Amino acid sequence: MAAIIETHNLTKRYKKVNAVTDLSLSVDEGAIYGFVGPNGAGKTTTMHMLTTLLQPTSGEAYVAGYSVTKNPRDVRRVIGYMPDFFGVYDDMKVWEYLDFFAACYDIPEGERGPLIRDLLELVELSHRAEDMVDGLSRGMKQRLCLARTLAHDPQVLILDEPASGLDPRARIEIRELLVELANMGKTIFFSTHILADVREICTQVGIIEAGELVMQGSVEEMQRQLIPHREIIVTILGEAAPVKERLAILPNVDAVDDMKPDGGRQRIHVTLRGEDEEVSGLLAELVSGGVPVLHFTEETRDLESVFMRATRGIVS
Amino acid sequence: MADQPEYLTPPSALGAFIRRNPVALKELRGRMRGARAFVVLSVYAVLMSLFTLILYGTYSASQAVTLSTSGGVIGKLIFGAVVAIELFLVCFISPAFTSGAISGERERQTFDLLRTTLLPAERIVSGKLISALAYVLLLLLVAVPLQSLAFLMGGVTIEEVLLSIWILIVSATGYASVGVFFSASTQRTLNASVLTYAFALAVTVALPIGTAILAAVGAAAGASDQVGLEALMIYGTYLLAATNPIATAVLTEVNILNNGGIFVLTQSLSNGTNVPLVQPWIPYTLFMAFVTVVMVRLSVRAIRRASLEGDTQPDAE
Numbered sequence: 001m002a003a004i005i006e007t008h009n010l011t012k013r014y015k016k017v018n019a020v021t022d023l024s025l026s027v028d029e030g031a032i033y034g035f036v037g038p039n040g041a042g043k044t045t046t047m048h049m050l051t052t053l054l055q056p057t058s059g060e061a062y063v064a065g066y067s068v069t070k071n072p073r074d075v076r077r078v079i080g081y082m083p084d085f086f087g088v089y090d091d092m093k094v095w096e097y098l099d100f101f102a103a104c105y106d107i108p109e110g111e112r113g114p115l116i117r118d119l120l121e122l123v124e125l126s127h128r129a130e131d132m133v134d135g136l137s138r139g140m141k142q143r144l145c146l147a148r149t150l151a152h153d154p155q156v157l158i159l160d161e162p163a164s165g166l167d168p169r170a171r172i173e174i175r176e177l178l179v180e181l182a183n184m185g186k187t188i189f190f191s192t193h194i195l196a197d198v199r200e201i202c203t204q205v206g207i208i209e210a211g212e213l214v215m216q217g218s219v220e221e222m223q224r225q226l227i228p229h230r231e232i233i234v235t236i237l238g239e240a241a242p243v244k245e246r247l248a249i250l251p252n253v254d255a256v257d258d259m260k261p262d263g264g265r266q267r268i269h270v271t272l273r274g275e276d277e278e279v280s281g282l283l284a285e286l287v288s289g290g291v292p293v294l295h296f297t298e299e300t301r302d303l304e305s306v307f308m309r310a311t312r313g314i315v316s
Numbered sequence: 317m318a319d320q321p322e323y324l325t326p327p328s329a330l331g332a333f334i335r336r337n338p339v340a341l342k343e344l345r346g347r348m349r350g351a352r353a354f355v356v357l358s359v360y361a362v363l364m365s366l367f368t369l370i371l372y373g374t375y376s377a378s379q380a381v382t383l384s385t386s387g388g389v390i391g392k393l394i395f396g397a398v399v400a401i402e403l404f405l406v407c408f409i410s411p412a413f414t415s416g417a418i419s420g421e422r423e424r425q426t427f428d429l430l431r432t433t434l435l436p437a438e439r440i441v442s443g444k445l446i447s448a449l450a451y452v453l454l455l456l457l458v459a460v461p462l463q464s465l466a467f468l469m470g471g472v473t474i475e476e477v478l479l480s481i482w483i484l485i486v487s488a489t490g491y492a493s494v495g496v497f498f499s500a501s502t503q504r505t506l507n508a509s510v511l512t513y514a515f516a517l518a519v520t521v522a523l524p525i526g527t528a529i530l531a532a533v534g535a536a537a538g539a540s541d542q543v544g545l546e547a548l549m550i551y552g553t554y555l556l557a558a559t560n561p562i563a564t565a566v567l568t569e570v571n572i573l574n575n576g577g578i579f580v581l582t583q584s585l586s587n588g589t590n591v592p593l594v595q596p597w598i599p600y601t602l603f604m605a606f607v608t609v610v611m612v613r614l615s616v617r618a619i620r621r622a623s624l625e626g627d628t629q630p631d632a633e
Contacts, residue, residue, distance in 0.1 A: 048428075051432050052431075052432065053428055053431055053432060073434065076432055076433065076434055077434060079432070081428075081429075081432045083425070083428055083429070085425050087424050087425040087426030087427075087428070087429050088424060088426075089342065089346070089424065089426060091345070091346040091349045091350070092342070092345070092346065096342070096345060100338050100341070100342045101429070101433065103338035103341070104338050104430065104433035104434065104435040105433055105434050106434050148429075152434075
């Protein structure tokens with residue numbers, strides 16, 4: 001799939017501080033790309049460079065084929081940007097807010113009315129069109145801000161922590177909205193601290209730390225790369241020792257450890273190298289060896305584990 | 317049509333014109349919404365009326381006058397006082413409307429949103445300026461009936477009224493553009509306000525002092541028969557006066573009263589030689605036009621520079 005966002009050795013330096021260093025990432029067209037990293041890692045700085053708000057110190061970035069340094073106006077035409085805060089204009093109605101930004105994107109007067117109606121319907125705020133922006137809840141403001149980014153029908157949405165500070169319901173609503181937008185063909189590049197959201201909706205993930213891209217790929221690819229072994233928990237009837245001896249000599253088994261018994265049943269923790277075939281082979285070996293297996297489960301390797309392994313807690 | 321939402325209703329011709337600059341439209345909507353604008357305009361009209369009434373009452377009590385005998389004097393007095401107050405207000409209200417124009421966007425954290433749109437810096441600056449000027453013009457319009465009292469009482473010509481309105485408009489434009497410049501160049505509205513008022517004070521207070529000193533030197537030179545220096549001081553005085561709205565208005569009015577033309581006049585030196593002069597409102601207009609163009613261009617540059625260098629600090633995350 002073609003890349004719609006590409007950065008090549010993108011660097012931003014503030015005097016002695018390297019906010020972003022040699023960042024090279026690639027976002028596929030139509031992807032939902034989760035940009036993950038600790039506070040101060042360089043996520044917002046990267047987004048500011050991609051949205052033409054900040055000039056890179058060196059390197060280059062392209063959005064939909066346009067250089068952020070050489071064709072900033074073209075880049076602005078194809079992106080919708082939502083910062084991590086909601087800038088409020090006092091004394092503005094919800095529809096006026098959208099009308100203002102639609103006008104800022106040169107959308108003709110006659111097209112704005114129907115556009116605002118559609119956008120409000122999309123983010124389920126039609127009933128609040130005449131209300132003042134200031135009176136909306138934070139979740140509603142985030143949805144309105146998302147509607148604003150769509151006013152000029154951009155190809156790429158760059159969203160800085162869109163679910164930050166939202167209650168669980170509002171967070172889920174935003175997440176569903178992002179999936180809906182991706183289904184409409186938008187590419188979504190968003191930063192977040194909420195790994196559950198990344199796991200749930202992202203097709204690509206990039207992990208940044210201390211201004212450097214530590215990893216990128218799909219969640220599954222990252223898991224395979226960072227945690228190559230599989231962890232199997234076997235619950236058996238009877239003595240664990242002979243089973244452990246039998247498993248320890250198998251070629252793909254790295255370690256066999258005792259676990260705390262569960263309801264008087266013995267449990268063994270097996271660390272295994274390999275793919276699904278090796279896991280299946282392990283079960284077959286136990287069964288063919290007459291081991292009375294009660295449970296055979298693989299321990300889930302969640303994104304938190306991947307993140308913790310990928311990062312070292314360094315802040316630039 | 318009655319049930320149709322406002323955003324689906326086609327705008328009027330005036331609305332369509334204003335909508336060409338979304339920033340101007342947004343600012344005007346915000347400024348004119350609710351009771352605030354009505355209250356401000358009403359209070360302004362009442363205060364100006366009270367001032368005019370007190371002026372008339374005080375003058376009438378101190379002089380045995382009637383409208384038929386001294387109407388012209390009272391008319392001129394009221395006209396001069398109203399214009400002086402308006403000039404003072406314009407010098408200090410116009411910058412107040414614009415000193416938060418761009419820095420306010422930064423403080424509200426809406427500046428980045430604007431910068432990622434297709435709106436060029438020129439339209440941001442012009443939108444802010446147009447909306448501020450529109451409100452100042454509304455304030456001037458409110459005071460027109462009070463200025464018109466002068467016609468009722470006599471003593472003031474239509475040329476004088478038109479010139480006063482012109483000087484007010486030119487002053488409002490120049491001072492508002494200074495406010496926009498400082499707003500675009502600083503991060504905080506407080507800083508922008510302080511710098512803008514410092515500029516306004518320098519122009520309205522410090523320059524007249526300089527003008528007075530030059531005039532005094534000119535008079536002294538006249539007394540000592542140094543004709544060349546005297547002529548130089550007269551031109552210097554006029555040029556300095558042409559940087560100050562109040563000095564410009566007063567000098568233009570004095571020249572008109574001394575049978576000078578609306579555009580040009582002559583002034584006699586101590587040796588009887590006549591030197592040609594233009595009325596101060598002409599160089600003042602040119603000066604303010606220059607200030608406006610320079611300030612607008614610098615504001616645009618400041619906004620573009622923010623786009624190049626970024627307003628955001630590395631600890632933004």
